[in-house]
Amino acid sequence: MEAIRWTEDRLELLDQTRLPHEEIWNTYHAAAEVAAAIRDMKVRGAPAIGTSGAFGVAMEAHRFAGDASIRERVREAISTLRTARPTAVNLNWAMDRMEEVIAQTSDDALLPAKLYAKALQIAEDDVRINRAIGDVGASLFGDHVRILTHCNTGSLATTGYGTALGVIRSLHAQGQLAHVYADETRPYLQGARLTAFELLHEGIPFDIITDSMAGHLMQRGMVDAVVVGADRVARNGDTANKIGTYALAVLAGYHDIPFYVAAPVSTLDLATTSGVDIPIEERNSDEVTQIFGQQIAPVGATALHPAFDVTPGRLITGIITEHGVARYPYEHSLAQHVKGEKSE
Known part of the structure; x- marks a missing residue:
């Protein structure tokens, strides 16, 4: 079962407000749209929110690739996403990881690919980590x-x-x-x-x-x-x-x-x-x-x-x-x- 799908220019989320009777996937192309989906609990759960936020930032970089304002736009996206839900720390954690990529990347042309790679790493690590948690817990x-x-x-x-x-x-x-x-x-x-x-x-x-x-x-x-x-x-x-x-x-x-x-x-x-x-x-x-x-x-x-x-x-x-x-x-x-x- 999955609730999140992604490419460089879009994020697809299974609308959890419609479950269990309807399985509806919504497509997002901008960070502000992802922030709204988080606030409206279309996606929820601390790790899922973190992953979705990371891809929201990566999409924003893709939207403004080649634009002189790309860094400003991406940082605005990060600020918007941070405030989407205040209690779950994973969202801020993911935004910190994306901020680190921005600080470490001097060439604006590389930002979209670098941010997408970091979002992908966050997503892949989450699945691996969850399986490890499952095995540790079962051993108890x-x-x-x-x-x-x-x-x-x-x-x-x-x-x-x-x-x-x-x-x-x-x-x-x-x-x-x-x-x-x-x-x-x-x-x-x-x-x-x-x-x-x-x-x-x-x-x-x-x-x-x-x-x-x-x-x-x-x-x-x-x-x-x-x-x-x-x-x-x-x-x-x-x-x-x-x-x-x-x-x-x-x-x-x-x-x-x-x-x-x-x-x-x-x-x-x-x-x-x-x-x-x-x-x-x-x-x-x-x-x-x-x-x-x-x-x-x-x-x-x-x-x-x-x-x-x-x-x-x-x-x-x-x-x-x-x-x-x-x-x-x-x-x-x-x-x-x-x-x-x-x-x-």
């Missing part, structure tokens, strides 16, 4: 494991394979997986719409549960571990992820169930000291009072919609990256992973 468990996951962290949320869902894929491929419980993930229903779509496609046994059912399943002994993704991990291990993740971590801790975060090193933000400093995106309240345009609350009712919450590092059993499993206290172990040092 024995046979017949039952995993609860939240939101969508698979091929649709990445360039390919997935982070937390990549762990689940690897477990399934190795015959270790018994069952998956997929939180519906209100209010945008990424679990019910997207994770279920991917699990069905892969033939992985699962049940959708409402977010409020997780505690009941844990109390009944039906969950062996929780594995979730991340949009940003601070230096102390505090992790921003889709709203509802913190509650799962508290429930898992009460029931002595391991709670793992699966994320590439590009999601680690050592410049951010703790979760207090992570910006939390506030989305339109209509996404709470309506479901895809259908009003479900009384007209005039108000709602809050923080798109993410922050799980304290001390509640996280381990953070799975392509370099192994970082453990609490995270200041030292995450720094090792950023340096590329293997652990556990």
Whole structure:
């Protein structure tokens, strides 16, 4: 399954607001269009946003190839893309990589090819890294494991394979997986719409549960571990992820169930000291009072919609990256992973 296709002059994104009932590909030719697609959640998931942003910059360079203003145009594109969604750090990480290419390329004529090559490298690395995360995560468990996951962290949320869902894929491929419980993930229903779509496609046994059912399943002994993704991990291990993740971590801790975060090193933000400093995106309240345009609350009712919450590092059993499993206290172990040092 794929959600992103590219060439030098265009980006194609599977419109995730139309899944699971319609598979519609939209084509983009400019960075501003890609930024709008990110804001509108036509593409979502921290790694996928980063990859899409990188190709958005490369397309902008292609659009203005031979133009005297190419550097200015590309830098404007980077600034526009950086602000598309504030919480996921992978987008800024990818923009930093593109800025480095600009700084290292003195010949304007080479910029389009150089930026496209960097975007391609980011995309290819993401798939390789996700597979490594899947294998590292699978090694943590024995046979017949039952995993609860939240939101969508698979091929649709990445360039390919997935982070937390990549762990689940690897477990399934190795015959270790018994069952998956997929939180519906209100209010945008990424679990019910997207994770279920991917699990069905892969033939992985699962049940959708409402977010409020997780505690009941844990109390009944039906969950062996929780594995979730991340949009940003601070230096102390505090992790921003889709709203509802913190509650799962508290429930898992009460029931002595391991709670793992699966994320590439590009999601680690050592410049951010703790979760207090992570910006939390506030989305339109209509996404709470309506479901895809259908009003479900009384007209005039108000709602809050923080798109993410922050799980304290001390509640996280381990953070799975392509370099192994970082453990609490995270200041030292995450720094090792950023340096590329293997652990556990």
